[in-house]
Amino acid sequence: MTHQFDKEAAQWDQKQERVIRARDVASAIKKRCTSTGRALEFGCGTGLLSFALRPFAHTTLLCDTSPGMIETLEKKIQAENATDFSALLISEGAPELSGKTFDAIFTLMALHHIEDIGGTLGLFRRLISSSGTLFISDLVEEDGSFHGDNFSGHHGFRQETLNRQLQEAGFSRVTFEICHTMKQERGGKLKSFPIFLATATC
Ligand SMILES: C[S@@+](CC[C@H](N)C(=O)[O-])C[C@H]1O[C@@H](n2cnc3c(N)ncnc32)[C@H](O)[C@@H]1O
Known part of the structure; x- marks a missing residue:
């Protein structure tokens, strides 16, 4: 799948739907937290969410x-002269982030591509400061038609399951809301794919 993302990267921002999705998620995050110190965007792609959140x-x-x-x-x-941003290529499990801490961690549409959800939430818990906030935005559980055949990731997330996994990882307060709905054509009809924002603190 990473190779597929490599191929799509240069044209990623040309799909307006992705830009609007990032803006909607950024608005929902900003309703909960207007500013922070050190932030991490995990599975950032071209950084649409971080750019939508600025400042x-x-x-x-x-x-x-x-x-x-x-x-x-x-x-x-470079083009935006975003001196407050830095990009980091990581490997699976992000050992490159070891020892760092952040006041906010956010991730958009990346978690469903990651096999080890428990391990990733545990990583977020280790990386977040004691007063920090984690924002996860991703697909609500769907029937598999979002990616279609040959997709080996998760078909979205069930709120109760993710809530339990967040608690198990050490997050104690978790809220969920729907912050965007993607509409895509499936079998000649428009199908809705709601996107949630989970906000978690320790
Ligand atoms: C659907 S794209 C979303 C990109 C961006 N967040 C957005 O909303 O436009 C999923 C991203 O997750 C990244 N990704 C997949 N597995 C990952 C992992 N284990 N750790 C970090 N990033 C990962 C992919 O390379 C890709 O850029």
Whole structure:
């Protein structure tokens, strides 16, 4: 899948739906937190969410496993002279982030691509400061038609399950809301794919 993201990276921002989705998620995050110190965007792609949130954090580290996405992001950072942003290519499980802490961590449409959800939430818990906030935005559980056949990731998330996994990872207060709905054509009809925002603190 990473290779697919590498291929799509240069044209990623041309799909207006992705830009609008990031803006809606950014608005929902800003209703809960207007500014922060050190932020991390995990599975950032081209950084649409971090750019939509600006101004938000004093510094933002944007990380992703796709070299193509990081290359495109670096060009955007340079073009926008976003000196508060830095891009980091990570490997699976993000050992490169070890020892760092953040006041806010946010992630959009990345978690369903990651096999080990418990391990990733545990990583977020280790990386977040004691007063920090985690924002996860992703697909509500769907029937598999979002990606279609040959997709090996998660078909979205069930609120109760993710809530339990967040508690198990060490987050104690979790809220959920729907912050955007994607509409895509399936079998000649428009199908809705709601996107949630989970906000979690320790
Ligand atoms: C659907 S894209 C979303 C990109 C961006 N967040 C957005 O909303 O436009 C999923 C992103 O997650 C990244 N990703 C997949 N597995 C990952 C992992 N294990 N750790 C970090 N990023 C990952 C992919 O490379 C890709 O850029």
